[in-house]
Amino acid sequence: MPKPARVPLQLDSFLPYRLSVLSNTVSTAIAGAYHERFGLSIPEWRVLCVLAMTPDLSAAEVAQRTAMDKVAVSRATASLLKMRRIERRISRSDRRRSVLRLSKAGEAVYEQVAPFALAYERDLMQPLDERERSALDHLLRILLGRATEMGPATRT
């Protein structure tokens, strides 16, 4: 008997691979632009973004809303503080907790970056019609839910 039955796994039709390639392509494109135009990293941009929508969050709340861990948030806020794009106060009631919000300068940066980000997204989705866009939204929602509930891949 020759070879055992080969499981045909074509890498470029393998969903995790495709997601990774797509996400990397998009992210590095955006990251480059953010960096050279605004001196922002992607984690910094995320923090800026949630604080623009919702001021006075703690670091932990920011972490939750940006899907970043607390170390990443700490680094991003440290950098944003140094650039004076956010301000930090200490919570009066709990002196461990800090309260973060955009500074005037931070708002100005946000007002510049947000349209840029939205323009990129619009361009990216430009080939999709309305039906396809809502299908995309639907699929991403399902997949993320599923991936999250599956958690650390347990099988064999």
Next chain:
Amino acid sequence: MPKPARVPLQLDSFLPYRLSVLSNTVSTAIAGAYHERFGLSIPEWRVLCVLAMTPDLSAAEVAQRTAMDKVAVSRATASLLKMRRIERRISRSDRRRSVLRLSKAGEAVYEQVAPFALAYERDLMQPLDERERSALDHLLRILLGRATEMGPATRT
């Protein structure tokens, strides 16, 4: 006049963000499993995978088919060589070029990992019906094409 018109950018409906979160969730789940079960990193897995489908590729060809850069391929192949999961020869016609293929042990590992990977993928897509799967395929194809042709985000 008060605030300038706020551009409403909700992070969790921003496509690049959603792709990043989904891809990270899936990748870290799989990476953990590959690592603890087979001692493989994702780059190593990718190399293994393309060599299983197509033996006797050069490093550059592997790079192209895995969407990795040549440094990543070099590291992955070095590690796979040390573990004796692939073999390397020097091309007779061009002594810079190497020719890579799975070893017996490499094939054995592949035969184990591939079903695992496919099972993970199947579970991930389990909530999707046939229509949705083909829509997903379609959308990913379009978006990747678009992201690639847009290249380094140029705008403002």
Next chain:
DNA sequence: CCGAATTAGTTACAATTGAAACCATTATAG
């Protein structure tokens, strides 16, 4: 109250990743 356990956030250290410099070999121009 007081000490153990929790929680918010930072710091330190190791592993990953990317960019540029670097060999060795082959191709090309004069």
Next chain:
DNA sequence: CTATAATGGTTTCAATTGTAACTAATTCGG
């Protein structure tokens, strides 16, 4: 031919990222 350029691949160094340990403040059990 020979010098220069280009190519395949590896190594080096710096930047990013993740994990674990740590500090400071708060809560909880007794």
